[in-house]
Amino acid sequence: MTDFEPKIVAFLCNWCAYASADLAGVSRLQYPPNIRPIRVMCSGRVDPVVIIQAFKKGCDGILVAG
């Protein structure tokens, strides 16, 4: 398991978390490249069904930030 690299899907709210992720870039903060962000208009848009589907298709973690 030492080589295990999780696949993480991040649902980011357009108004806060997505903007924060942009700012992290502007500030040149460095973090592991395991996250694939998906922009949504509100974290409330993230349907539990979508989360279950993502897990079923093989993703290891979900981050909902908003």
Place this chain on the structure above:
Amino acid sequence: MNIDLITNSEVKSIEGEPGNLEVALVNHPRYVDPIKCTGCGECALHCPVAAVNEINKGLNDRRATYIEYAQAVPLAYAIDPDACIGCGLCENMCIAKAIQYDDKERETTVKVGSVILSTGSQGYDPSGLDCLGYGKYPNVVTSEGFERILSAGGPYFGHVMRPLDREEPKSIAWLQCIGSRDTNRCGNGYCSSVCCMYAVKEAMIAKEHIHGDLDCAIFNMDMRTAGKDYEKYFLRGRDKEDIRFVKARPHSITEVPETGDLILQYADEAGEMQEEVFSMVVLSVGLQIPDSSADLAKRLGIELNQYNFVNTNSFTPVATSRPGIYTCGVFQGPKDIPGSVTEASAAACLAGIDVAESRGKDIETVEVPEEIDVSEQEPRIGVFVCNCGINIGGIVDVPSVQDYAATLPYVVYTDQNLFTCSQDTQDIIKERIIEHKLNRLVVASCSPKTHEQMFMETLEACGINKYLFEMANIRNQDSWIHSQDHGAATEKAKDLVRMSVARATKLRPLREKVVPIIKQGLIIGGGVAGMNAALSLGNQGFDIVLVEKDVQLGGYSRKLHHTIEGEDIQGYLEKLIEEVTSNEKIKVLKEARIVGFEGFKGNFATVVEVGPEKEKQTIKHGVIIVATGAKEYAPKEFLYETQDNVVTQVELSDLFVEKGADDLDSVVMIQCVGSRNDENVECSRICCQSAVKNALKIKKLNPNAQVFVLYRDMRTFGLLEDYYTEARNKGVIFIRFNRETPPEVKTSSDGGLIVTVKDHIIRRDIEIRADLLALSAGMVAEDTEELSYTMKLNRNPEGFFIEAHVKLRPVDMPGEGIFLCGTAHGPKLITETIAQAQAAASRATTFLAKEEIKLSAITAKVDVDYCVKCLTCVRSCPFEVPIFNQEEKAIEINEAICHGCGVCACVCPRQTIQLSYYEDDQIMSKIDALLVEGM
């Protein structure tokens, strides 16, 4: 598009008349072309010269080629000519060819109709106060420096550390009133109004950032948390976060040389000397007008007061002494962000009135060609991958990403650009769209937050629906954060492009609904706020209906006599009512009650019952301004209900008019009656100045009368502090009491009153004989329960209406097209009310000046055929948009008021609601595309 930003420039002179002014500017050289500069930062990365970082208060360095901070607008670098050694490295590194060493100072002119001075303030520099050791002891910082220490973009990346040894402090002391309320050492007699709140905030954030216990102590004379909801914040800091508030003004700071700790000596409330050691000391520096602003005012012939704030009148708070020139923010007087933002809108309102006749003449608009119907076409996707100079291209292997994109389904064209956002690239994209008949566009570059709109416009210019666009964020969320791992960054870029292409195939053209705006405004409440808002709009040519529940205009101001500055409120009110009633654009409805309401921004319909006959009429209007006001609290305390010689401050003002003050020998005033207690936690903001105003009046009418003011914190913020100082100089005695030991009042045998209060210095009860007791009764909101229910307007627990955003949108209400001003928003002075009314009018103008509004197409739509009317959406929407239409027996989602969050789409158990542009399959397509190839 209609705002020209001219940075790095100074105003030399302004000539002409209001409506036709010529402004002469000196444009200082920037040495970097802000249009070519993409803000990539390569220049600064290679610049070999270090200079003091002013924005971080000297706590770290910056380069000679620099940008002040990451959020700067325009996001373009500049060269500091004093530090630059002219080595030429940055010029060599800059791919955008933006460096201009030969840039020179230029002089230009602009023609405008009106001018607003908003030059702001600087923090007071405490270097001159050598007893505080600022500049000598490293662990003494100013509040501005500490603000940077707390910031993620600051010198220590948000870790709270001491400048001396970069250790986490164990204790921090804030010293208030540095450079404020200090006529002795710096001549700034005013209160800066903001430092108490920011000290509490800094202490709370410091406690949040520090891992472990942190002792925070704020040394103050009075805690002046007098804004809306500020008292609650202060109490949270004190009671929940254990911040200590010490009533003392420490004289000097000394350092423990071995540790860098700081010793504070101060006299406590009992007058005894105390000594405490802190790891760090923050000097809460006040606001001060820079000399350059004072010079500017002199050049322009603008009158300033003794502290160099712009001289304004109580009834024209943002007008300067020169017609056509307005002011706002701290240059007008010390104030916080909500006040500054409010005044900014107020100044914009007055500046707009001056140019109302020419409204729209110089507006630039873009012609959009007719849209081509591509809905039946198979997707033909063009992918443009940006290098962003070397920001992306230096880390991500852009050619391989481009090659990869070409292999994806439906992709028929790919390209890579040095800067995809540049104007010439837009032209190239347009050519390619037409040449290759592209009907979807994917750009892999920076953030949609900043560039989506621009690329959407490029699509529109080719006749393609702007919602057939998708962006892959491979800079901010990829190359910049994985700059050490080029391989992983490239893989991630490919994933993001694949996900975007997948989503692009699922996108559909969307229509933005256009609705006309009814060019009439409804103003609720005919007091000073409502009337000022009405006049501000009427004078710009908009039709206004002003509804007042009473039989006459004026509201609570009819009971007031003078402002603390001595200006005549009744005279002003008479003039104001005359102007409102004679303005042909303003229709006044008295004895009016709102009984029905429906509609949305730009299209409201309100039913009003008018007059004693309760005649019903329906008003159609595009905007609403709520100005329902407030009134004085009717005290139950201190024998007010039974004794004639116990009055409120407003009643005391009436007594001066009726019979002067000759019969008064001893007057006691008690502060915070009906405020800052269990029933009403908030501070009423105005009562301290009411007490000072009336105390000064007594001393003027009858200098031999004794006046005692029993207070908890004297909150004479801003320039009001001068009157507090004057009152003390004239012999008014101020005695502080604690909430736990309030004064007691009883009648004496001679018909007078005996007021007993515990003096905190001598720690004994003292008895004061008084022939009159004036209670500084707080301000309570008007009864607006019915109105708030009818119009669905939210109020806070105190009954004041809630604004959309405390700081950024202080006069907007959460519902679009609805604005708020005056004491309906919270307790405030008449001057503040007028500024807020003008601000609300200004915000309303942004609607009324338009013929129509385009609504966002990102809204929820319900498929009524499949809906089972379970009402889950009705219950879940945070904005109460979905409703059950009783007649149609169906759920309705009005796209005009939908915020596009998609919560309803998410909770709908039958998936009959879809959020356009974020439909289920559009989101799932990204996940499918991502996981099909692993990660």
